[in-house]
Amino acid sequence: MQGAVLRGTQSGYELVLRQSASFDQIMTDLRDLLEKLRVAPESEAVTNFSLDVLTENRLLQPDEKKAIETLVSEYPKFQIHKFESGVMTKADANELRERETVHVLSRTIRNGQDLEYKGDILFLGIIHEGGKLKTNGNIYTMGNVHGILQAGFPDDESKVVIGDTHDAQQIHIGEQFTILDDDADQVNAQTVAYVNDLHALSFGKLANLKKINPKLFNQIGGL
Amino acid sequence: MGKAIVVTSGKGGVGKTTSTANIGTALALMGKRVCMLDLDLGLRNLDVVLGLDNRIMYDIVDVAEGRAKLRQALVKDKRFDDLLFLLPAAQNTDKSALEPGQVKTIVDELKPDFDYVLIDCPAGIEQGFMNSIAGADAAIVVTTPEISAVRDADRVVGLLEQHPLTEEPRLLINRIRRHMVNDGDMMDVDEITSHLGIELLGIIFDDDAVISTSNHGEPVVLNSENPAAQGYRNVARRLEGETVPLMKVEAEAAPGFWNRMTRWFHKG
Structure with missing residues (x-):
């Protein structure tokens, strides 16, 4: 099972980070995914992937978000539009x-x-x-x-x-x-x-x- | 086990000390063992009102700091056979010489030996106030029918809500001038009580004798005929759980025409 999955929707692209995968797993899979997309011929038509990052029932720590942003920024075709999580802290x-x-x-x-x-x-x-x-x-x-x-x-x-x-x-x-x-x-x-x-x-x-x-x-x- | 009651008001000069002395004396008259604590450090005067100023050997700070035993510092009122005692405030120390914890220890040590421990709180809401409520189980909030006193009493009730005692605070309205209330020039009892929203413990009429008797070191409550004394005696009875009706504020019906005429002739 992949830790990072790309999904197309009507309004754009969603990058789903599976909650069952460890963060390290996600980072490895994400790198693979982006690398694959970079070289994939069918992606050449699209010049700009705006990604909604969905973290399922996981709350990313600021440094984890940062790590994902850094990784994505290595691939100029991709931008992160926003992070979205299905959960929130009790304080929030x-x-x-x-x-x-x-x-x-x-x-x-x-x-x-x-x-x-x-x-x-x-x-x-x-x-x-x-x-x-x-x-x-x-x-x-x-x-x-x-x-x-x-x-x-x-x-x-x-x-x-x-x-x-x-x-x-x-x-x-x-x-x-x-x-x-x-x-x-x-x-x-x-x-x-x-x-x-x-x-x-x-x-x-x-x-x-x-x-x-x-x-x-x-x-x-x-x- | 006795009950510790703090007498407080926020504003100065509304009669905390006078009320403490008189309620304490009234309770002693009923045969209760009472100890009064003066916490107005630096400005003690409960001893003067009681006429005990010349008997002071040690004070509360001496006790708190271990220079004297509690028993040594208690001043006995000779008018009552082993019923009425005073623990005087220190005269030469800073206002911050006591901590709430120390006061609580002293009050807790007194409670088993007395029916009532009355704590005379200094004016203000600073450390002296905090010290005074530290060991208390109940509070009497004293006010006069003046807007300034009522406003400060409101503040104090608010502070007592933030530092809740075992019992809800009760209100004592002091220095009511009957004729002014009747003429509508003074806030009346119901108005003050409903505004402050706490139970009324008693009302005390303004009376010259309160001042003249304290000047002799003799609480007014000893004179059973005096209206202020009756007010204080009623308060003491209510503290004991009796149901005592409030004294009437309305003056006796205005004297009729013939009454006035005869009085006029008598004057001559």
């Missing part, structure tokens, strides 16, 4: 889950407490004056916010804060912020706080979310 998986889920959060954030999350948050708890809730995603609040909210932490201005924040002290989105003192009366449960084209934080109506942030609107199922 957790991070993905954190990023993709909406965290439902129902707790009290007190003065001086500074909570940081990844992903979107549906907030149902209480933030006391001086408490701070940060996330790199969006914040939807149905809770009682007297403290500080920060969506898109630290610098993503495409995020929004939706919900009643008229009692909040500050709202931050990315690097933009507003102090609620002056704007508080225009804020209600149907308010979207977002960063506009002039990079200023402003408030809009939930009904206008499609205009305000089309990407989010589509992602959450709006039409």
Whole structure:
């Protein structure tokens, strides 16, 4: 059984590195394969092989990737387009889950407490004056916010804060912020706080979310 | 085995020391064996409030560093027959002279011999605070009906959530001025309690006698007629597990017209 197999697909070529083969085996077989292709007459028509390297259920270490790239670069006809693996590390998986889920959060954030999350948050708890809730995603609040909210932490201005924040002290989105003192009366449960084209934080109506942030609107199922 | 309770607040001047002295005395009046620990290193004054300042031989740092035995350092309150003791703070050392571990050792050594170990926490949330909560099983968070005190109490409750004790912290609202609450000029008890979201242990009315009695080194709680004293006695009873209704904040119904007239004549 070959450790490295070349497959043609509609969109290009896949280089499959068998997970059952050892890495040394793969390197030997890959060299053989490339060498064979270099001299094979039928490959002469094709001048440019763009390869998707599939590693099956194997995660290549950076130095292993490097070794494969070096080997392939010896054959100018071939370029590596990308590496793809059927598996991911637990750390990556957790991070993905954190990023993709909406965290439902129902707790009290007190003065001086500074909570940081990844992903979107549906907030149902209480933030006391001086408490701070940060996330790199969006914040939807149905809770009682007297403290500080920060969506898109630290610098993503495409995020929004939706919900009643008229009692909040500050709202931050990315690097933009507003102090609620002056704007508080225009804020209600149907308010979207977002960063506009002039990079200023402003408030809009939930009904206008499609205009305000089309990407989010589509992602959450709006039409 | 006794229970160690830390009295803390975050903000200074809300009455931690006064409350410690009075709750401790009230518990002793109920026949409990109580030891009070002053952890306000460098600024001790629990001894003064109790009128025990002239009896201090050794302090808590002496005990922690092995210069004195715990028994030698305990100051006995003569008014109570072997019930009330004080372990004073050091006066001439740095605030960082104690470690949380040392305090815990001392508290653990005291607990078998006493029903209550009351720990008087210094203001602030630095090392003194960490020392104070190290050996504690429960906490009393003291606040006054002022926004600054409530805000700091909120911070302290948050810190206690991060360093959880065996029991949830309970709230003591100190220095309530009845007439201001009734006029709506002061935050009321329910507002503070629901904001902080912890169980209310008791309320203490503001009373001149609290100051005048501590100036004589005699906790106000000894005078059973005084409203502040009653508040502290109620707190002590609740700590013992009794169900005691809260004292009413509303002033007695405003005196009627005739009442006022007669009073006016009496004045003359």
